[in-house]
Amino acid sequence: MSARPTFPEDFNLADYFLFDRLREGRGSHPAIRFGARAYTYYDVAARARALASYLGAIGMAPEARVYIVLPDVPPFAWAFFATLARGGVVAMGNPAAPRDDLAYVVDYTRTAVLVTLPSVAADLAPALHASPHLAGVLLVPDVATGEDPEGPCEIPAVLRGARFRVDSLFDAVAAGRCDARELPHVRRDDPAIWLFTSGSTGRPKAATHTHRDFAYNTEVYAKRTVGYRADDVTVSVPRLFFGYATGTNLMFPFAVGATAAFFSERATPEALAGAIAMYHPTVVTNVPTMMSKLLDHDDALRARGEKGLDFSCIRFHLSAGEALPPPLLERFAARFHNDVYDGIGSAEMFHIYASNRPGDVKPGSLGRAVDGYEIRILPTDAMEAGAPDVPRGEVGVMWVRGDSVAMCYHGDRDKSWETFHGPWCRTGDLFRMDDEGYLWFCGRADSLFKVGGVFVAPLEIEECLMEHDAVALAAVIPAEEAGLVKPKAFVSLRDGVTATDASAREKLCHALQEHVKARLSKHKYPRWVVFVDDLPKNDRGKIDRKLLIDRERAGENPWR
Numbered sequence: 001m002s003a004r005p006t007f008p009e010d011f012n013l014a015d016y017f018l019f020d021r022l023r024e025g026r027g028s029h030p031a032i033r034f035g036a037r038a039y040t041y042y043d044v045a046a047r048a049r050a051l052a053s054y055l056g057a058i059g060m061a062p063e064a065r066v067y068i069v070l071p072d073v074p075p076f077a078w079a080f081f082a083t084l085a086r087g088g089v090v091a092m093g094n095p096a097a098p099r100d101d102l103a104y105v106v107d108y109t110r111t112a113v114l115v116t117l118p119s120v121a122a123d124l125a126p127a128l129h130a131s132p133h134l135a136g137v138l139l140v141p142d143v144a145t146g147e148d149p150e151g152p153c154e155i156p157a158v159l160r161g162a163r164f165r166v167d168s169l170f171d172a173v174a175a176g177r178c179d180a181r182e183l184p185h186v187r188r189d190d191p192a193i194w195l196f197t198s199g200s201t202g203r204p205k206a207a208t209h210t211h212r213d214f215a216y217n218t219e220v221y222a223k224r225t226v227g228y229r230a231d232d233v234t235v236s237v238p239r240l241f242f243g244y245a246t247g248t249n250l251m252f253p254f255a256v257g258a259t260a261a262f263f264s265e266r267a268t269p270e271a272l273a274g275a276i277a278m279y280h281p282t283v284v285t286n287v288p289t290m291m292s293k294l295l296d297h298d299d300a301l302r303a304r305g306e307k308g309l310d311f312s313c314i315r316f317h318l319s320a321g322e323a324l325p326p327p328l329l330e331r332f333a334a335r336f337h338n339d340v341y342d343g344i345g346s347a348e349m350f351h352i353y354a355s356n357r358p359g360d361v362k363p364g365s366l367g368r369a370v371d372g373y374e375i376r377i378l379p380t381d382a383m384e385a386g387a388p389d390v391p392r393g394e395v396g397v398m399w400v401r402g403d404s405v406a407m408c409y410h411g412d413r414d415k416s417w418e419t420f421h422g423p424w425c426r427t428g429d430l431f432r433m434d435d436e437g438y439l440w441f442c443g444r445a446d447s448l449f450k451v452g453g454v455f456v457a458p459l460e461i462e463e464c465l466m467e468h469d470a471v472a473l474a475a476v477i478p479a480e481e482a483g484l485v486k487p488k489a490f491v492s493l494r495d496g497v498t499a500t501d502a503s504a505r506e507k508l509c510h511a512l513q514e515h516v517k518a519r520l521s522k523h524k525y526p527r528w529v530v531f532v533d534d535l536p537k538n539d540r541g542k543i544d545r546k547l548l549i550d551r552e553r554a555g556e557n558p559w560r
Contacts, residue, residue: 002371004403005219006367011188013211014052018045020449026230031125032074033233033261033279035146039074040358041257044081049183050176051082055113057167057179058136062087062114063191068091069102069120072240072262073149076170077138077250079115084211087184088112090193090361091206092241095120096266097233103127104203106134108411109194115169117142122156129162136165138172143276145263160558185236191339193241194410195347205415207347207406214251216403220372222252226316226341228283232258235275236285237267238321248285248318269297273309280313286340287322287534289543291317291332292472296495298335303496311336320345320352322542323441323459324465326364342366344441348425349373350404352438365438366431373402379434380445385424396440398431399424413533430457448543449478449485451523461487461516461524468515470497470508475535477549479557482529488557489526490548492535500533530558 018041021027031257055066066083068090070076075162083090091109095117097407103124106114110133114121119140121128128134139153153168157160160166167175192214194206202282222228236249237425240262253260261279265271272290275281298309316339324342333340343355344366354375369375377396378387389397401424419426430442443457450456457475465474472494479488491512499505536544551557 002220002224004372007188007212007215009187010185011211011215012084012087012183012186013192013214014048014081014183014249016211016215017251018048018081019085021045021254021257024257029230030259031254032077033259034149034264034276037074037146037148044074044077046177047078047173048085049180050083050173051078052085052176052183053179053181054172054176055082055086055088055136056181057175058113060086060088060112060135062184063089063537065089065091065109065136065194066090066113066115067093067106067109068241069095069112069114069116070140070241071095071117071142071264072236072249073140073143073264074262075115075149075239075339076262078173079138079169080246080250083113084186084192085183087186089188089191091196092193092243092246093196094239094241099123101204105196106131108204109206111542112116112136113138114256115140118153118156121166122158125156128159134164136167137162138167138169139431140169143264145265186211187266188314189398191407192397193243195350197347205412206410208408208410209350209404209406210435213350213404213406214247216372217247217349217353218252218255220402221352221355222247222255222369224372225352225355226318228252228256228258229357230257232256232283232315233279233281234258234283234285235260235261235263235272235279235281237272237290238285239267243347244320244345244351245285248283249482253283269293273297276309276311281305282313282315284314284317286317286319286524287321287542288319288328289322289473289537291319291324291340292328295328295331296472299495309336314338316341316358318343323463325463327467329363334531343370344429344439346425346427348406348419348427349402351408353400353402353404362438365434365440367435367439369400370402371438373400375400375439377431379406380430383418383426385421392435393432395430395432397445398427398429398439400427401425444539451485451487456487456524458487460520461526464516464519465489465526467492467519468512469496470514472536473543475543475545475548476526477545477552479528481553484527487524488526488528488530488552490530490532490535492532505531 021041032039032042096550113136115138150170188208192211196204236245238245263275321343343352345352355372443459461476462474473492538544
């Protein structure tokens, strides 16, 4: 094991990720590209420093929360680093999320400053006016990729005359440049970022992280394991508000002086393909759902006689967030000739702690523990890290230890005690570890259900279905038949495969059931197969099985 990275007592992520690049002489290197626009490290640092001064001028206290609710636009970066430089705490949200969810987070975090779009601020006006903690709202124009993200913003009428400050982010930066203030001393274990996770149920909860957590994972995963380089250009499918992408498409490239490329539109196959053609990235942060859609998009282009997708500029894709079935990985690698490094991370640990990596890829596995982390597979009922490991090859719950573990869930001591055990985190993910130390995901402990008294892992059935030539994506949930629980599958078909009439659906349903019966235990085959155009996704881009289960319980899902 390599030496664990350590950090000085006085330590601020704004220095580590941004201001240190100026000291290294990389100030003139492009830090961000946004369409035809480019911003150097000098540009980003100047805006971040000015905005940090503005935050101090409006009275933002140390450790106060700044809630950034923006699409992937350059002002996200200067708001992010300004907050850290000022000694504040970053919280991030999806601007497309339901307004009730965003209002809940404003209250939960006791937001001091909100950075968002005018339309979002207007919708949140009742919650903003009701908050006793809010000191300011900063507005960023809602722009397409390549448009001016620092243009004027009209203050919504419902916020005029508010007791808190309301400014455009452009005006705030200009004011901060005229009132430069000394930045505070920040310590490595001061709170830095709250990363949100909702798990399988309930409202979002924040895993509270310190400054050292993010630097630690950057050193051991981004630099040592997958090898980010100064000449890299990065693009991401997940949006920046999601910690997976905040790492891979902002923190990690900035840590090595590379270039992060943003596009503000919703991540569709067309939008991603356009971004790749525009920026020629070397690193793409991906998810299995998008990888499947890119294959379908490429098929459609070629079927129309057009040129297929060209990914020759890409060194590697990262994959996380959901299972990457081996058949999908094999199709993707064969089509585009790109390496894919599948791994697993979590909000509780900030980022990836087990991964495939250059020269060490085992398809279907999530690789081995990242050097700097320790992983154990313990019995499902184990509630302390000292319990004995399950035998190699058997399924248990993954526990992980490393210096990026969160301190707690804010405001939820009971759940914190279930999850955090000193330096250890009980992930709730079911895994088996083989004799060589490779990790194989077996689903979530809370996703198992019994069929005929025997536990079934939905993931096993989903991966089996996706081995069929007709299936692009699949999700399996429990459903009832005469009071008995059975598997029910929702299937999205590959381009060119249709099941439009009842006879075709019945025939394909039977074929998929027989496919599963031939490969898995008989009780695991889906009793129902529902064909859908697409599967619902949550705001992280993952298949939303919870929504499918809720609809099933409410009787809202189709039968077939």
